[in-house]
Amino acid sequence: MHPYSNQPDKNFWRRFVSDTPWSDLDFVGEPKFRLHPDDRVSMAGSCFAQHIARHMRKRGLSPFQTEQAHPLSVEAGAADAGYGAFSARYGNIYTSRQCLELFQQATGERAAIEDFAQQDGRFYDLLRPNAVPGGFVSYEEAQMDRLFHLQKVRKMFEQADVFVYTLGLTESWRNSVGNYTYPVCPGTARGVYDPDQHTFHNLTHADVVADLTALVKSAARLNPRLKFIFTVSPVPLVATYTQQNVLLASTYSKSVLRAACGDVAASFDNVVYFPSYEIISHPASFGQYLQGDLREVTERGVSHVMQCFFSTMYQVERQPEHTTSHVEPAPYAGKVTAASIESLLRSECEEMFNEIDRSTSQTRHPSPMA
Amino acid sequence: MLYVLGMSHAISVLRAMDTQATASHSNYGPATREEPGWQERPAPPILGDVVQGGMKVFLLSSWNAHIKDGVLAATTGYWELLDTIPKDGEQRRLLSFVGGNEHSVLSIVEHAQPYDFYTPEYSERPMLAGRQPIALTTIEKLLLPRMNNTVALLTAVRLKHPDLRVLHVMPPPPISSEAQIRSQPEIFRELFDVHGITPISVRVKIYRVYCRLLAQELATLGIQCLAHPAASTDGSGGLRDEFALGCTHGNEAYGQLVAQQLALALKD
Numbered sequence A: 001m002h003p004y005s006n007q008p009d010k011n012f013w014r015r016f017v018s019d020t021p022w023s024d025l026d027f028v029g030e031p032k033f034r035l036h037p038d039d040r041v042s043m044a045g046s047c048f049a050q051h052i053a054r055h056m057r058k059r060g061l062s063p064f065q066t067e068q069a070h071p072l073s074v075e076a077g078a079a080d081a082g083y084g085a086f087s088a089r090y091g092n093i094y095t096s097r098q099c100l101e102l103f104q105q106a107t108g109e110r111a112a113i114e115d116f117a118q119q120d121g122r123f124y125d126l127l128r129p130n131a132v133p134g135g136f137v138s139y140e141e142a143q144m145d146r147l148f149h150l151q152k153v154r155k156m157f158e159q160a161d162v163f164v165y166t167l168g169l170t171e172s173w174r175n176s177v178g179n180y181t182y183p184v185c186p187g188t189a190r191g192v193y194d195p196d197q198h199t200f201h202n203l204t205h206a207d208v209v210a211d212l213t214a215l216v217k218s219a220a221r222l223n224p225r226l227k228f229i230f231t232v233s234p235v236p237l238v239a240t241y242t243q244q245n246v247l248l249a250s251t252y253s254k255s256v257l258r259a260a261c262g263d264v265a266a267s268f269d270n271v272v273y274f275p276s277y278e279i280i281s282h283p284a285s286f287g288q289y290l291q292g293d294l295r296e297v298t299e300r301g302v303s304h305v306m307q308c309f310f311s312t313m314y315q316v317e318r319q320p321e322h323t324t325s326h327v328e329p330a331p332y333a334g335k336v337t338a339a340s341i342e343s344l345l346r347s348e349c350e351e352m353f354n355e356i357d358r359s360t361s362q363t364r365h366p367s368p369m370a
Numbered sequence B: 001m002l003y004v005l006g007m008s009h010a011i012s013v014l015r016a017m018d019t020q021a022t023a024s025h026s027n028y029g030p031a032t033r034e035e036p037g038w039q040e041r042p043a044p045p046i047l048g049d050v051v052q053g054g055m056k057v058f059l060l061s062s063w064n065a066h067i068k069d070g071v072l073a074a075t076t077g078y079w080e081l082l083d084t085i086p087k088d089g090e091q092r093r094l095l096s097f098v099g100g101n102e103h104s105v106l107s108i109v110e111h112a113q114p115y116d117f118y119t120p121e122y123s124e125r126p127m128l129a130g131r132q133p134i135a136l137t138t139i140e141k142l143l144l145p146r147m148n149n150t151v152a153l154l155t156a157v158r159l160k161h162p163d164l165r166v167l168h169v170m171p172p173p174p175i176s177s178e179a180q181i182r183s184q185p186e187i188f189r190e191l192f193d194v195h196g197i198t199p200i201s202v203r204v205k206i207y208r209v210y211c212r213l214l215a216q217e218l219a220t221l222g223i224q225c226l227a228h229p230a231a232s233t234d235g236s237g238g239l240r241d242e243f244a245l246g247c248t249h250g251n252e253a254y255g256q257l258v259a260q261q262l263a264l265a266l267k268d
Helices: A013-018 A047-058 A071-075 A096-106 A139-159 A205-222 A246-267 A276-281 A299-313 A338-346 A350-354 B010-017 B030-034 B045-050 B076-083 B102-107 B136-146 B148-160 B178-183 B186-195 B200-219 B252-265
Strands: A041-045 A116-119 A122-125 A162-167 A171-175 A180-182 A198-202 A227-232 A271-274 B002-006 B039-041 B055-059 B065-068 B071-074 B093-097 B165-169 B224-226
Touching: A041 A047, A047 A162, A047 A299, A071 B136, A096 A139, A096 A171, A096 A180, A096 A205, A116 A139, A122 A139, A139 A205, A162 A246, A205 A227, A205 A246, A227 A246, A227 A276, A246 A271, A246 A276, A271 A299, A276 A299, B002 B010, B010 B045, B010 B055, B010 B093, B010 B252, B045 B252, B065 B148, B071 B148, B076 B148, B093 B148, B102 B136, B102 B200, B136 B148, B136 B200, B148 B165, B148 B200, B165 B252, B178 B186, B200 B224, B224 B252
Parallel strands: A041 A162, A162 A227, A227 A271, B002 B055, B002 B093, B093 B165, B165 B224
Antiparallel strands: A116 A122, A171 A180, A171 A198, B039 B055, B065 B071
16 A cells, blocks of 8 residues: 555556547546535636637526626617726736736725827727727826726626736736836737836736735635636747747746636635636647747637536536537638627737737847847 | 707796796697697897897697708708798797707716716816726717707798707706706606716716717708806806706706897897
8 A cells, every 4th residue: 555555546547548539538526615506607818718708608697797898888789898808807817927917906905007009099008908999088088997997807806706817918018107017018919119117027926826825815805705816828938038949938927827827716615617728738749739930729629628617617518529510610600790700809918918929120028048 | 030949948938028928848849739820929138129020939849850861851841930020021040949958868876887988078087087988989970860850840830940049058967966956856766776877077068078079960050059157057067956946957047048139149
């Protein structure tokens, strides 16, 4: 007898992984808690996180949304972007630091950050440049919308039963004067890059653990029943600003995020780690869910992650192995309206703005590997 | 001859101008439809000698008319009424009071999801905290189709009478005081009880956007607009209590101010 003698099959690679079809692996097992269909499920994170709300709706579940387009805007057919993908209109939140700072603004732990870039007669919120792509007609409107947004974020944390957060990046851009974090480097999506105040910071494992721990503890004071599901986006970086190449930088980033999530989940009873990252990116998946660029995840891969998520977290019956009939049709198949195309385009990662247009001779933002 | 074509907002002005005070809510409405044709009135003294030959007034609560896909549609009766205006002659003028409550329809009852918006026309007042900001373009998109009837009616006038001088009188601003509105809630009583009244700053903004959009539309028809009298409003831009009637109209005192404006405007 030795400590491994009585361990279950799942603890042994050969018995758990080697001879099991990837789609049949029980990635989560018995989670610390399960969700009820009536639970208020809020969500945030990187572009990969946008799939959760979409797949909840496909299953007849309602994502918890505290900030929605105004009915008059809907009636007017006004293209108010940025609603529906997440619980509030914050757009992609790639880093733990940005998420924590958003929580702190919403709860009054720090003042609302007002960093609006004026371009082409419009004002753009640099903390959510693509959630509100059309910007605002005035500085005042931008201010008021940000305050309204923060009220809704607070409401989300106050009333949600669970917060699903998909971490995407460790590389971040900070405003060194105001001491806050941007979703993307100013100058890429909106604004103008200013090296005197826009500084690069690559979060460490300790940073991410500290951010997530602070978030969990602070949120507990606001809403003691709130539970957390942390996941890591399997989508690699578009570009890196470190001295590493983008593949090594991605490995660093995802490793830090994965390890930090594991540590925080081990520290709190109300925190679960969900393995989106492993399902898509583990070498044992043979890269079967990667698109041709070896970065983007196919809809089949997304469906696998979501199937695991809902079957384990909601305790619903596991469906048969994925077949073609279960795969959401590609957006170009069949009739596709202009609106649906636009909607799909909107879900594109903001991080894509980091990609340099090589056809231009000048860049206004720091170039990777510069 | 001064032709007056209008709906409810004409009444207070006509009562202020007409010494016999025959225009009233009691004789305006469906009863008029049964006797189509202009009601002849003497020239109002307040307008001095700018109006010769008296007035011809036609009031009706509504006319069905609209413009869809560039095609104007109006009732036969309306076209026939316009045909009774001479094609030429000295000092033919038409005062329009058609429409005017389109902004109130959108704004007077508090929305279940309170909103506010920024517009340069009201930049002196801050947006209200806690209300959902919506885009100015949303308000414009909601107002434009609601103005379709007014624009259609006046487009018909212009089609029939390309040379006629037409002056459109803007409706009064929204009433500033909620107490005044609640004192005469008209058909809105239940809605006010359930939802409340939209703050005056929001209502004034919508009114100003409405006036701008309508003036722009009518300018393309060569129709001038007469703005509300500045003296009728308070610091919020809303209508003072002493000029209010019901919850959306101006009273005879308001009509007096408009009539004074008309006396100047018609001299030009």
